[in-house]
Amino acid sequence: MKLGIDIGGTHTDGVLIDKEQIITSTKITTNHNNLSQTILTNCQKLMADIDIQKIDSIVLSTTLATNLITEGNYPKIGLILIPGPGLNPAYYSYSPYTEIVSGSIDHRGREVKELNLQEVKDKIGKLFKKGVKQLGVCGKFSNRNPKQELQIKALIEDNYPQVEITLGHQLAGSLNYPRRVATTYLNSIIQKDYKEFVREIKVGLAKLGFKEEVYILKADGGTMPLSESIKVPIESINSGPAASIMGILSLNKLRGATIGLDIGGTTTDISLFIEGVPLFNPEGIEINDYRTLIRGLFSQSIACGGDSLVQINEGNIQIGPARKQATACLGGPAPTPTDAMVLLGLSQVGDKNLAKDSLEPLASELNLSLKETAELILDSFCQKIKLKIEEILNKLNSQAVYTINELLSSKEIKVDNLVVIGGPAKALAPKIADSLKLDYQLPQKSQVANAIGAALAQITQKCTLYADTSQGYYQIPEFELRKQVNTDFNLDQAKEVIKVELKKRVKSEASIEVINAQSFNLIRGFNTVGQIIEVIAQIKPGLERRIHS
Amino acid sequence: MRINAKNKLGLIFFPAFDWAISPTHPEREERLLYTKDQILEEGILDIEGIEEYNPIVASKEDVARTHICVPNIDSIVTMPHLISAGGAIKAGELVMEDEVDKAFAIIRPPGHHAFQVVHGARGFCTINNEAIMVEHLRHKYGSDLKIAFVDTDAHLADGTQNIYYNDPNVLHISLHQDGRTLYPGTGFVDDLGGPGAYGRTINLPLPPNTTDEGLLYALDNLILPILDDFKPDLLINAAGQDNHYSDPLTNMRISAQGYAKLNDKLDPDLAILQGGYSIESALPYVNVGIILAMAGLDYSQIQEPDYQPAIKEQSPKITATIKRDVERLLRVWENKDKVDIRKKFNCKDYYTTTRNIYYDTANISENQSVKIKICADCAGLMMIDSLAHPSSHGKIRAIIIPHNSCNQCSKLGYQEYQQAKVASKFKIVYLQDKKQDELLSSK
Numbered sequence: 001m002k003l004g005i006d007i008g009g010t011h012t013d014g015v016l017i018d019k020e021q022i023i024t025s026t027k028i029t030t031n032h033n034n035l036s037q038t039i040l041t042n043c044q045k046l047m048a049d050i051d052i053q054k055i056d057s058i059v060l061s062t063t064l065a066t067n068l069i070t071e072g073n074y075p076k077i078g079l080i081l082i083p084g085p086g087l088n089p090a091y092y093s094y095s096p097y098t099e100i101v102s103g104s105i106d107h108r109g110r111e112v113k114e115l116n117l118q119e120v121k122d123k124i125g126k127l128f129k130k131g132v133k134q135l136g137v138c139g140k141f142s143n144r145n146p147k148q149e150l151q152i153k154a155l156i157e158d159n160y161p162q163v164e165i166t167l168g169h170q171l172a173g174s175l176n177y178p179r180r181v182a183t184t185y186l187n188s189i190i191q192k193d194y195k196e197f198v199r200e201i202k203v204g205l206a207k208l209g210f211k212e213e214v215y216i217l218k219a220d221g222g223t224m225p226l227s228e229s230i231k232v233p234i235e236s237i238n239s240g241p242a243a244s245i246m247g248i249l250s251l252n253k254l255r256g257a258t259i260g261l262d263i264g265g266t267t268t269d270i271s272l273f274i275e276g277v278p279l280f281n282p283e284g285i286e287i288n289d290y291r292t293l294i295r296g297l298f299s300q301s302i303a304c305g306g307d308s309l310v311q312i313n314e315g316n317i318q319i320g321p322a323r324k325q326a327t328a329c330l331g332g333p334a335p336t337p338t339d340a341m342v343l344l345g346l347s348q349v350g351d352k353n354l355a356k357d358s359l360e361p362l363a364s365e366l367n368l369s370l371k372e373t374a375e376l377i378l379d380s381f382c383q384k385i386k387l388k389i390e391e392i393l394n395k396l397n398s399q400a401v402y403t404i405n406e407l408l409s410s411k412e413i414k415v416d417n418l419v420v421i422g423g424p425a426k427a428l429a430p431k432i433a434d435s436l437k438l439d440y441q442l443p444q445k446s447q448v449a450n451a452i453g454a455a456l457a458q459i460t461q462k463c464t465l466y467a468d469t470s471q472g473y474y475q476i477p478e479f480e481l482r483k484q485v486n487t488d489f490n491l492d493q494a495k496e497v498i499k500v501e502l503k504k505r506v507k508s509e510a511s512i513e514v515i516n517a518q519s520f521n522l523i524r525g526f527n528t529v530g531q532i533i534e535v536i537a538q539i540k541p542g543l544e545r546r547i548h549s
Numbered sequence: 550m551r552i553n554a555k556n557k558l559g560l561i562f563f564p565a566f567d568w569a570i571s572p573t574h575p576e577r578e579e580r581l582l583y584t585k586d587q588i589l590e591e592g593i594l595d596i597e598g599i600e601e602y603n604p605i606v607a608s609k610e611d612v613a614r615t616h617i618c619v620p621n622i623d624s625i626v627t628m629p630h631l632i633s634a635g636g637a638i639k640a641g642e643l644v645m646e647d648e649v650d651k652a653f654a655i656i657r658p659p660g661h662h663a664f665q666v667v668h669g670a671r672g673f674c675t676i677n678n679e680a681i682m683v684e685h686l687r688h689k690y691g692s693d694l695k696i697a698f699v700d701t702d703a704h705l706a707d708g709t710q711n712i713y714y715n716d717p718n719v720l721h722i723s724l725h726q727d728g729r730t731l732y733p734g735t736g737f738v739d740d741l742g743g744p745g746a747y748g749r750t751i752n753l754p755l756p757p758n759t760t761d762e763g764l765l766y767a768l769d770n771l772i773l774p775i776l777d778d779f780k781p782d783l784l785i786n787a788a789g790q791d792n793h794y795s796d797p798l799t800n801m802r803i804s805a806q807g808y809a810k811l812n813d814k815l816d817p818d819l820a821i822l823q824g825g826y827s828i829e830s831a832l833p834y835v836n837v838g839i840i841l842a843m844a845g846l847d848y849s850q851i852q853e854p855d856y857q858p859a860i861k862e863q864s865p866k867i868t869a870t871i872k873r874d875v876e877r878l879l880r881v882w883e884n885k886d887k888v889d890i891r892k893k894f895n896c897k898d899y900y901t902t903t904r905n906i907y908y909d910t911a912n913i914s915e916n917q918s919v920k921i922k923i924c925a926d927c928a929g930l931m932m933i934d935s936l937a938h939p940s941s942h943g944k945i946r947a948i949i950i951p952h953n954s955c956n957q958c959s960k961l962g963y964q965e966y967q968q969a970k971v972a973s974k975f976k977i978v979y980l981q982d983k984k985q986d987e988l989l990s991s992k
Contacts, residue, residue, distance in 0.1 A: 085834075085850055085851060085852035085853075085854075086587075086591050086837065086850060087591045087592065087593070087837075087841070087846075087850070088847045088849070088850050089850075091552050092592070094550070104854065106854050107583050107586040107587055107829075107833060108583070108829070110854075112854035113854075140590060141590055175586060175589040175590040176589055176590060176592050176595070177591065177592055178591075178595065179592060179595070182550070283594075283595070289550045289551075290550055291595055398602070398603065400562065400601040400602070400603055401603060402562070402563065402564050402565075402566050402585070403565065403567040404565055404567055404628060404629060404632060405567055407563075407603060407604070407632065408606075408628070518566065520566070520578055520579045520582050521572060521573075521577070521578070521579060522579065523572075523573045523577060523579060526573045528572075528573070532579075
C-alpha cells in the first residue's frame, strides 16, 4: 500500500492506495504553524483500521520550505561568495550578510587564484559578530572544482563547529552562478527548521508504529528519502505543482501532446506532457522571485482561479489577480467565476440567489442580461488560459539550440489534447476545450489528485559528469566524486561510469536515462591533447503504478 | 532579484558544436565551448532584457545578391555557412524590426575574408556572413540604407571591403594589425575605396603590440568623428577577437576590458563575431564583456585569469605612429568629396586595375582584371574578369550593376552581358544586377 500526503494552501489531502484502488482519502485544514502535526493527523486518519505493516511507503509533499522563506522569520544567514572576476557580485549578493572573498576557479575547474585564508577567517568572524547563525558558501565554477568551497568549510568547522553550512556545489551540478548562490542562500535559510521538522515526523510516525521509509516529493516529480533530504532540504520546495502533475499522470493515459490544467481557487496551473512524459523547466524553478537551480517540472501559473475577483475595467471583464475570502454564493463580498458557473447551472455550490445578486451590478454596467454576463465571464476565463498556453508554446518552440542537427530537426510542439482537474474543472473543461479546439479528459478522483501523485511518485536523481582528460579528472559534483583518469577516457566510458555511480547511490529499479552526452576534442597546436566530456544522466521521474479510473 | 539590461539585447549564440572545417582546425567544434560555459555560469541569459534567438537559414537568394560563386552557389556553399549568415541576418532583422535595441551574433564560421567573387574558402571564410546580412537588409528595408562597418578584428576585413569597394552607401572602417606583419598583407592608409565610393573605405593599420590605449585612441580620434559625419542608419561592429593579447595567430595586446570599452563607446546597433581563436583565455571573457557593454550593464569586473597590468603599457613609438596615421586619415576624410576622381585614379572613362587573391584555406590563386565605369550619376558599372588556379572553370566574367545604378550603366551592363556570353574567351559569364535584385548566369 502507498500513502501520500499533499499540503496545500488551505487543505491537506491524503490518500491510501492499495494495488490500483484508493482505499481511503482524507482532507483536513492545513495548520501552517504546525505542518508536522497536520501531516501526522492525516496519517493517523488514513492508517485507522489498516494493518500498518502493509504500507510500503509514505510520501510527503510539504510547503514547509516555501513557508519558511515567505514568512521571512528566519535567523541571520551569511553568504561567503568566491565570485572571481565577471558579473558584478552586487547583482546577486542576496543576503544582507554577504561577504566576497578573493580567489577564483576558471571554466575548466583550474584554480586561478588561491583563497587568502586569513581574509576568509576575518570575514567569517565579521559575520558572526553581526549575529549570523548559518552560512552558505558558494564559488563560481565550484561544480567543476569544489576545492575552495571545501577549504572554507573546513575553516568554519575548525573555528565554529556548531554552524550549519551549505556548500553550493552539493546542490546542483549545472552552470549558473547567480542561481547557485540563490539556491545556496535559500537552502541555508531552511536548513535548521527542516531538520527539526524531520525529527518531529520521524518521532510521530514511530509512535504510530510506522517503520518503513518516508520520502519527500521534489519539484521534479520524483522522491527522495526523508533522511537524505536533510542534506539538501531545498529539494523539498515547490512540490505542490509537481504533485498535481504526477496526479494527472496517475489518473489518465496520456498520448500526444497534452496540456494539463489544474484550476484552483486563486490560480490555474498549466503543465505540459509529451507522450505521457511531463516537461521539465529547463533552467530551474523560481521561488519568491529567486531564480534557482532546483530542477522542476514545467508549470506556469496564471492568477486566475475559481474564486478570483471579477471586476469591470474600462468596459472589459477582468478576472483576478485579487481574491476575496469566498465566492459570493458562499457569502463572499464580490462576484467570482464560480458565481458565474452557479448562475448558469454548471455548478451547484452555495446559494444561487447570492450568486445572482453579485452579478447584477456587473450586468447593468455592461448592459447585458445576467446570463450573458455570466457567459462573458467564463469566456474571459477561457481566453486568459488560451493566451497563456499560446505564449508557453511559442516560448517552447523557439528555445535556443546549439548544434546544426538540432536547429534543422527541431519539431514544433503542437498540442492535441487537454486534461483538466480542480474544483471548477467539470464546469469549465468543455468550454476551455472548445475555445482551444482540443479533446479533453476529466479524470475521476481528481479532488485528491495531488495526494495520489505524491503517493505514487518514484525516487529520482539527476547527476552531471564533467571530465577533462587533459587535466586527467572527472567530477560528479552531486556525489562529491572526483576521480583521476587518463587521456584514453572517452564518452562511452563516461556514460558507463555515471550509470554505475547512479545505481550505487540510489535504491531504485527504474532505468537510468542519459539526457545529454557531449564530447569535444581539446586541440592545442595541432595535437589532440584530450577531451572535454559532459554527460547528464537521471533516474527518470515516473509513477510506480496508475490508478484504476 | 532581477538584473535589468538598459538596452534590450538580442543574442544569437550559435556555437555549431557539431561542425568544424576539420578536426584540428581553429574553426572546430571546441571554439565556442568555453565561451558557452562562461556565458551560462555568469547567468547572462537570466538578465531581463537579454533574449536568446536561434539563427535562421540564409537563402540562396541572399547569397546570390551578395556574391558571384564560381561555378555556382551549390558547389561552394554548405548548410553551416548558410546558418552563420542566417545568424547575422537574424540579428539585423531583430534590430530593424525594433524587437530589440541591439543584437550580437556570436556565430561561426566567420565571413569577412570572403570576396565578391568566390572560388573557394579563404581565411576560414567561404561566404561573407556580414555582407549577406547587409544585402538582405537592403533588399528588405531599402537599398539606400546607410551602413557603417567598424571592423576591429586583428585581420583586415579584405572580403567585406572588396564587396563594398565601390559602394558609396556602405562605409567600411577597419582597424587591424599592420598588413606588413600579418595576413592578408593588405589594408593600408592609401586604400580608400573605388572611384564611385572614394573615401568610403578607411584602413588604419596598427603596429604589432598595440594596446587598449592605441585602440581607444583610434576610436576617439578617428572612428567616432567619421561616424558623426557619415551618420549611418545602421552601425555594425565586426567584432573579431583576435586582437587579444593571448591570441595564438596575432601580435596585439588588447584586453577584455579594452574590447568592452570599445564596444561601449562605439555604441553599435549590431555586433558580429568574426575571428578570434584564443578560445580559453580570451573568447569567454571578451564575449561576456561585449554582451554586458551592449546591454548597458556594468562590465568593470570582467578580467581574464592571466591578466597582468603590464599588458597595458604601450611604447611611445606605437602611440606616435597611430597618431600620425589618424591625422592623415582624418584629413583624407575631410577632403574626400573635393577630390578629382579621374585625376586620383589616373583614368578617363574607365578605371582599370588588377588583383591577385590567394585562397589560403582552399589553396587557390586567383587573378582578377577589374574595370569600373566612371559615372557622374551613379557608382558605375563594374566588370571583373577572374581566372583561378587550379580551377576547372576557366576564365569567368562578372558584370555588376550597382544599387544606385543610372539607366545608362544598367543598359550598358546588360549589353556587356550579352556580348560576353557570345565571346569564346569566357567559360561562364555572370550578371549581378543589384538594382533589380537578379543574378544571371550563362551556365
